[in-house]
Amino acid sequence: MTRSLYVGVFGLLLGMFLAMLDGLIVGTALPTIAGDLGGLDHLAWVVTAYMLAGAATTPIWGKLGDLLGRKATFITAITLFLLGSGLAGLSQDMSQLIAFRAVQGLGAGGLMVGALAIIGVLVPPRESGRLQSMIGIIMPIAYVGGPLVGGLLTDYLSWRWTFYVNLPIGALAVLIIATRIRLPPAERVKPRIDYGGAALLTVAIVALTLLATWGGTTYPWPSPQVLALATVAVLALVGFTAVERRTVEPVIPPRLFSDRNFTLAQILSFLVGAAMVSVTNYLPQYMQFVQGASPAAAGMLLLPLMFGMLGAQLATGQLISRNGRYRLYPILGGALMIAGALALLLLDADTAAAAASALTLVIGVGMGLVMQSTTLITMNSADSRDMGAASGTLTLLRTIGGSLGIALLGTLYASRMQADLTARLGQDTTSQLERGGEFTPERLPNLPAPMADAVREAVSSGLHGILLGAAALAVTAFAASWLIRETPLRTGIPSQTGAATDSHAADRQMNALRASHRRTPLAHNESVGPRW
Structure with missing residues (x-):
């Protein structure tokens, strides 16, 4: 690969980094935003509007x-x-900020999927391990660095700079992509937009996101509002499936799921997204409440998890590029996720901060192994005509997994924590603690010692609920990963005329040819797949 290509990929990575970072960078600025703009009761929508628009x-x-x-x-x-x-940086009230965050999300939805699709067309899967490793680097950095950067910008400049900081970085990304990316000529086709499928998919995603956000918190699970959302989501998904089977150019082509490995990769992506987002959002709360760390220090204590993800993705990309084999990595990743989640159950109110930080390494390595391998499997399983749809499906399921995971496991976290507090302090004291605004890490040292100890124990109990849920997700991922087949990775760039290309049929023909000529084995460097 040429230096120019690496420079172009760097521009793609900048765009992806902005999209991932902006989902987290605002978190530490939210209290300051609420104090400046008001609208505390709508504060959660500053994050939800962005995630919802991006996922849809x-x-x-x-x-x-x-x-x-x-x-x-x-x-x-x-x-x-x-x-x-x-526009978000210029917002004068909470309604404007929420609306402009949705505009941000509309654009962010195309950044990850667009970059993956471009890389999938430029470089064959067998040779893309190093590039995919570069992608793997930015995700853990964004997840851990987002809150740190947001806090620093808010403290030393203004919360508005959590949005303004995107402008110079994004402009550089556009310049690099415009001048350095050269895609092979594609077959000219008449655009046929699947408006019906897009509308139904959007309705389903909105309903599922609201269901996960409101269920068990704003409204009880058996409430009419939650049941109505569940009904809308199911009907929209059924309608979407029916439309996609009939339309000429579906948003998510059903033919993608005829490939066994593709389907399994999407399942694994959903599961690892749910586990990753839940763990990385609730471990910092443990670090702040129980370990007494500041927000910045809490992020630093997650560095083993970040570097575990980063190292695993780098190593996996290099190894897959070297030998073309990938089935081992999701299996090993699932096992390490199980072991890591169970190891973190050792965390309690008496655990030393250094030990708590070190214990996050194992689950980070497991997540990195699964995420890197599922990306490569997805890209290898799709024809060129479906590369964008394939990477979009992967990103969508990972995002939805994260949204649903953090909502559902977050409900478990809150219920366990409240039950533990009530058992230790009584209902009246617990209610007074929550209503009085004392339930924050900053004010914990000012509480009476018995009450502060009860809070630490309750937070530890709530975290255990998150970890048990993450362990259950990891067990499911581990079981599913055994069903993956070791299909040879492509060694050539896919043809742009995807309609005339059937990679799996060509693979089967080549395998049959090899079986009929066993006395004339292929040379070591010959491809066992189709010649693209």
């Missing part, structure tokens, strides 16, 4: 890239993201 548009951006051109679509997405960033 991810597969649509992927399909638009397949139909209209991936480079132009990616540049359009990042431009929309930057527009939303600038």
